[in-house]
Amino acid sequence: NAGVMQNPRHLVRRRGQEARLRCSPMKGHSHVYWYRQLPEEGLKFMVYLQKENIIDESGMPKERFSAEFPKEGPSILRIQQVVRGDSAAYFCASSPRDSPTDTQYFGPGTRLTVL
Amino acid sequence: QKEVEQNSGPLSVPEGAIASLNCTYSDRGSQSFFWYRQYSGKSPELIMFIYSNGDKEDGRFTAQLNKASQYVSLLIRDSQPSDSATYLCAVNMDQGAQKLVFGQGTRLTINP
Numbered sequence: 001n002a003g004v005m006q007n008p009r010h011l012v013r014r015r016g017q018e019a020r021l022r023c024s025p026m027k028g029h030s031h032v033y034w035y036r037q038l039p040e041e042g043l044k045f046m047v048y049l050q051k052e053n054i055i056d057e058s059g060m061p062k063e064r065f066s067a068e069f070p071k072e073g074p075s076i077l078r079i080q081q082v083v084r085g086d087s088a089a090y091f092c093a094s095s096p097r098d099s100p101t102d103t104q105y106f107g108p109g110t111r112l113t114v115l
Numbered sequence: 116q117k118e119v120e121q122n123s124g125p126l127s128v129p130e131g132a133i134a135s136l137n138c139t140y141s142d143r144g145s146q147s148f149f150w151y152r153q154y155s156g157k158s159p160e161l162i163m164f165i166y167s168n169g170d171k172e173d174g175r176f177t178a179q180l181n182k183a184s185q186y187v188s189l190l191i192r193d194s195q196p197s198d199s200a201t202y203l204c205a206v207n208m209d210q211g212a213q214k215l216v217f218g219q220g221t222r223l224t225i226n227p
Contacts, residue, residue: 033213042203043159045214056214091158095213101147101166104215106158 002027004094004107005074012113019079019086021110025094032075033104034067037089049075082114117142117208121218130227134191138204138218141185148180148187149205149215159203163189194225 005024013019025032034046048056049069060067064082069075079086089111093104118141128134136150147166151159165171165178165187177190187206191198201222205215 031213033215035215035217042219043205043215043217045216048213059214101164101207102213103149103161103164104213105161106151109158 004029004092004105006090006092006107006110008110009108010111010113012115013082014115015083016081019082019112021077021079021090021092021112022074023077023092023094023107024074025092026096026105029094029096029105031095031097031102032069033093033095034075034077035091035093035106037091037109039088043091046077079112082112084114087112087114117216119204119206119216119218121202121204121221123219124222125224126221127224127226128194130194130196130225132194134194134198134223134225136189136191136202136204136221136223138187138189138206139185140187140204140206140208140216142206142208143182143185145182145185145206145208147207148178149207150176150178150187150189151203151205153201153203153220155201162202191223196225196227199223199225 035043045059047067064080089109091109092107095102149164150162153159163178165180171178175192179188201220203220204218
């Protein structure tokens, strides 16, 4: 009974490089959410996706960040030309439906460090 | 700006006592409310959810919701040292939307 899986768990990038974070939802879940937690801050919503669709990207920075959830394979959060301010923990969550009462279950997170 | 407010703490409670964690939210139309526990360096773990006014109990945990006051709380009875963590209040504020708005979290320490 695998939960939400994320990889890599730790990622180190130099300024200007690209970071790719992957998330596989729980079995039976088709809704994926990405959140970012900056050091000593709370979690902030970034984007909500279903298979092949971005439903809500109101929390995504306008530049350098993109997300996808293809028909096959994991959801990908991509950060281009990373800067030191991108250093954070990035959490993926999944839920089985799009009901507001559905619980979101979180993966272990990817901790991105930008040197 | 839709917000969720929590006292950041730290909140220190002796072992065996009741820990009370509070959360207020700004959007009167909010539908669902969640409490997550997060240990240092780990991911959020769901403790409880509540949708209706009143109390909801699950083991040592009780969630309380008062929509008129826009207030939700979590009580932890018989607190254990393993309950020491940061507790995150999360609210789904948008009808039809799915994004959770999180509070800053309350850091709880249970003293043996």
